[in-house]
Amino acid sequence: MAFRNFTRSLFQFTKLTNNTNQRLYSSIQRKSYQTFKITQRYMPIRTFSSIQTNDNAYRDLDTFLQKEIQLEKSAQKHPSKLPTIPNFQVQTNGPEATLTRDIGNGKVVVKFNVTNTVNASDSEQESDLQSTGQEQQQTNNSSSQLKSRPTFTVDINRGGPTLSFLCSYLPNDYPDTREHQHSTENEQKHNHNEENINEDFQIDEFTIHDGEWNETVYSSDCSVIDGELYDKLLNLLEEHGIGEEFANQLADFSTAYEHRQYIGLLEKLQQFVKK
Known part of the structure; x- marks a missing residue:
C-alpha cells in the first residue's frame, strides 16, 4: 500500500485512452489494398476479382475461419476451466x-x-516485429501479450443504501512507484510476459444511492477529491477484498473469458457462412 500514496498526485494527470489494437492471436494478415490514380484522385480497389460470386466469398471466409478457430483454440491458456x-x-x-x-x-x-x-x-507490438527471424515465434506466443483489463463497478451494501465505485486499471505506462522497483528493474527488462506484471487500479468515481446507479444519481470524480479521502476509499475497498491481488485475479479471469467469447463469436460466424 505504500506506493498508493503516489497515486493521488499522479492520478490527476492520468486519463486512460481507449485504443483499439489489432488482435494478435494468429499470424494471418489482412489482405492489402492497391490504389490507382484517376484525375488526381486515389481510389481503393480490392485485390480479389470483382466478378467473384457471393458463394465464393462465403467459401473463402469459411476456409479462413476453419484455420483461424484452430489457431485461437491452440492459443487458449485455459481451454477447459476459467481461472x-x-x-x-x-x-x-x-x-x-x-x-x-x-x-x-x-x-x-x-x-x-x-x-x-x-x-x-x-511496446509489445513493436517487439513482435523487431526481427524477421523471430517474428513467427513471437506471433505464436502473441496471445500472452493480449490482456483484458475492463473497467468494473464495485457495490458495497450493508443493508441500506449502496456505496458504489467505478474503477479502471492503471495504464501500462503508469509510473512504477513500487518499493521493489529497483530490485526487479533488470528482470523486468528481460521479461515481457504480462503474467509477471502486477496490475493495479484506480477509483474513477464513487457515489451512494438507493436502487440502481443511473444518470439521476450524483457521483464524484475522484481526480478532484481530497487526496487523503481518496486513499481512505482505497483502504476501504482493500478491506472488502478489492486490492492489488484482486486486480490481478480479475484481469486473468477477464482475459481468459474474453478469449472464450471471441472464439465463440468466430464459431457463430462460421455457422452463419455455412448456411
Missing part, C-alpha cells in the same frame, strides 16, 4: 460477469463486461 477468483462467486451472462462476496452483514458485488477490453501496448 478462479478466491472468495467470490462468479456468474456470467454473455460478455458480462458478476462477482459476489458476503462479508459479515454486508455484500460486495463486482460487475464488468469483457467487450472491447483487450489491449496490447505499443
